[in-house]
Amino acid sequence: MKLDSKIPEGKLEDKWRNYQVKSQLINPANKKKLNILVVGSGLSGAGAAATLAELGYDVKCFCYQDSARRAHSVAAQGGINAAKNYQHDGDSVYRMFYDTLKGGDFRSREANTYRLAELSAPLIDHYVQQGVPFAREYGGTLVNRSFGGVQVQRTFYARGQTGQQLLLAAYSQLYKMVRAKKVEMFPRSEMLDLVVIDGKAKGIIVRDLVTGELKRFAADAVVLATGGYSRVFRLSTLAIGCNGSALWKAHKKGALFGAPSFTQIHPTALPQSSEAQSKLTLMSESLRNDGRIWVPKMKADTRKANEIPEEERDYYLERRYPSFGNLAPRDIASRAAKERIDAGFGVGRLKNSVYLDFKHAIEKFGIETIEDRYGNLFKMYKKITGIDAYKEPMQISPAAHFSMGGLWVDYELMTTIPGLYAIGECNFSDHGANRLGANSLLQASVDGYFILPNTINNYLASEIKTTTITTNHPEFEKAEKETKANIQKVLAINGTKTVDHFHRELGKVMWQECAMSRNKAGLEKAISQIKTIRDQFWEDVKVTGDDKEMNTELEKALRLADFIELGILMCTDALEREESCGAHFREEFQTEEGEAVRKDKEFSYVSAWAYHQGDFKLHKEALEFEFVQPSVRSYK
Amino acid sequence: MKITFKIWRQESPKDKGAIKKYEVDGLTEDMSFLEALDHLNELLVLKNEKVIAFEYDCREGICGQCGVFINGRAHGPHDHITTCQLHMRSFKDGDTIVVEPWRASSFPIIKDLVVDRSAFDRIIEQGAFISSKTGTAPEANAIPVPKEISDRAMDAAACIGCGACVATCKNASAALFTAAKINHLNSLPQGKAEEHKRVAEMTYQMEKEGFGNCTFTGACEVECPESISIVNIAEMNARRIQTNIIG
Secondary structure (H helix, E strand, O other): OOOOOOOOOHHHHHHHHHHHHHHHEEEHHHHOOOOEEEOOOOOHHHHHHHHHHHHOOEEEEEEOOHHHHHHHHHHHOEEOOOOOOOOOOOOOOOHHHHHHHHOOOOOOOOHHHHHHHHOOHHHHHHHHHOOOOEEEEEOEEEOEEOOOOOOOEEEEOOOOOOHHHHHHHHHHHHHHHHHHOOEEEEEEEEEEEEEEEEEEEEEEEEEEEEOOOOEEEOOOOEOOOOOHHHHHHHOOOOOOOOOHHHHHHHEEEOOOOOOEEEEEEEEEOOOOOOOOOOOEOOOOOOHHOEEEEEEEEOOOOHHHOOHHOOHHHHHHHHHHHHOOOHHHHHHHHHHHHHHHHHHHEEEEEOOOOEEEHHHHHHHOOHHHHHHHHHHHHHHHHHHHOOOOOOOOOEEEEEEEEEEEEEEOOOOOEEEOOEEEEEEEHEEOOOOOOOOOOHHHHHHHHHHHHHHHHHHHHHHHHOOOOOOOOOOOHHHHHHHHHHHHHHHHHHHOOOOEOOOHHHHHHHHHHEEEEEEEEEOOOHHHHHHHHHHHHHHHHEEEEEEEOOOOOHHHHHHHHHHHHHHHHHHHHHHHHHHHHOOEEEEEEEOOOOOOOEEEEOHHHHHHEEEEEEEEOEEEEEHHHHHHHHOOOOOOOOOO | OEEEEEEEEOOOOOOOOEEEEEEEEEOOOOOOOHHHHHHHHHHHHHHOOOOOOOOOOOOOOOOOOOOOOEOEEEOOOOOOOHHHOOOOOOOOOOEOOOOOOOOOOHHHHOOOOEEEOOOHHHHOOOOOOOOOOOOOOOOHOOOOOHHHHHHHHHHHHHOOOOOOHHHHHOEEEEEHHHHHHHHHHHHHHHHHHHHHHHHHHHHHHHOOOOOOOOOOOOOOHHHOOOOOOOHHHHHHHHHHHHHHHHH
């Protein structure tokens, strides 16, 4: 299969403009006749649904939560990047592009990454206009701070609740269009299958999570904006309901899956405290701006943090990466923490964490400044742990976070199924093998607000001439029947183990073998273990209740069945990539000092997997670096 | 830890609900309250019973989806937290804990502990936005917003829409929720143009949804996970009067 990324011609800075000049337009009278389904209502989904509706399309938007305002974008804390150079510290679109490309370890496309940086500045203008209360100077201008992986201050923030504020802005724009009757909103609705007719995406099958009823929706295009799939690890920073089912169903219907194994492990989550734990809470990375990370120099030190004198503390990030220090990118900071924990220097009750200390920052800036910058995070930390981090250091630990992988999309954000788009975290593009802090809100937003509403016209311009498909089409019949059969199959097993039991099993294998570091033997073992979990799940899971009611166990079971299959693909992808890059650290490929060794000659491509009867076939999109010469990433 | 849960069970909106008792062993102090309910649900599945429906998503105190009455208080025994931030260390071994859904007729029960809060979305729909299309924004620093004003907007904007304010109010009033959103947008220069229309339409919808009136007892502020101040309600009311006079 030839993967056509549709990169426009011209210099980097001209590509997006060249694309827009050449793409087709649709007259406003015709837009009314075109229907678009948007699955997901987070930053990318709500932004896309609102903007497409403003443009005149007829839009339906779906989310599994009770309201669009709960989408997981709400939980992002730290900020959003934009190349505005307000701080006069030498920032520019090109520098931001370069930082992002380098941060992703040269495993993303130049053109997409440049566009991300280019659209960042107008995005801030857009959010300010929508009423996002970004932090301000006394004179009224916007403030910035710095974030992991960069040396300039380009991150805009609204206390530690940036994601919440951006999401609420997108949600309010969405409801503005609901009121205008241009968007119909379907909360408590989960997409369970994609309907493909004559090779094009033409609709979806949705389960009403209150009544259990299966519903059919036909449209001229389908947009997936379903977020990340890191709940495959069970313990992750993601909301409990985040799932990969819509992506997985699309993948099984022919959409290629790009770079599935690239999962970001976030360095600043709260550590796991017991087996019963359902999730890991993220503490914003912005804390690393002022907090210093350390462990005791002595192994298995039993003293309390405040009793350990300065000279007996190992500020290992500052020691190993003097120029970036505590602001080293996430993959590096996470791996460095794991290295110290594995070597026996971990702290906390389970010895699975490191300290994040504000003592020096409080001494330097005063408690009020620190409170102003991170007050709500300190409050949250106290609520969860009972510890006052103004008085003693926080304990943090790495946790599964963002999925850089996702459905393969071209420059237009279209998957390999014509008419099916994937935007935001659920596509693979822009970040490469590692996402820099404060770039996820950015990507989700520009995909939804700025890019998709431009690129979708190019496809729909020809669709307007085709006959409208109704939900009576045999393909809808077939998809609904299969979905129903799958639900009945799960309910009929009536085994002896709970869904959560199997999810814990899957999570342990994935965390052990396919997280911060991977090796051949481990990945091979993981694939066979997950296949066993899959077989046991289908023989022995027990789901009570029935399908014609609100049944949260059934919802979990259906999502887990897809996660299990996705887990196999993730391990397969990690096994195939015999190099270390970004979040993907293959133990076989490292320097003597333990730094990652990338192999550009052999692996400078995006892996794109096709589903074939339970197996996967690899296709490659070669990455060509026309404007930047890939270099070894060094943060020393 | 061993806990006796007394939990409201109700099959559907039409059914009559009742409190059911569950003795649960094997809980630990580190578990969040929702993890304790997860644990109970796993036990129920193994006993071939239907699980208790309850709501949650982010489990980080920000999505606003979790929320139940615990021993007669919204989100449990502490001030200013969400249910997911409540931990079992707040209870003693052997305690009995009564768990009920949010109480308000504008939040009808869907099942067990799950209620329908779509009335909030309908209030938002009536003007909790700034009408400007994507792509029409001026340069961000072209409109300065003094820090004090931006901070005040942020204080109000922090509302997570959980509904604890309504559930805890003896009048089931949505005044704190509505006022927070109105004040967030009205205090910023970008939101000024539509301020009177916003106040009129959002408060009209609030009443239409059947929420009660505010009598300033302040319970909402105590239970609000984001400590949103009832001063917002006073400001909303003042603007309502202004709006009525101006028309």
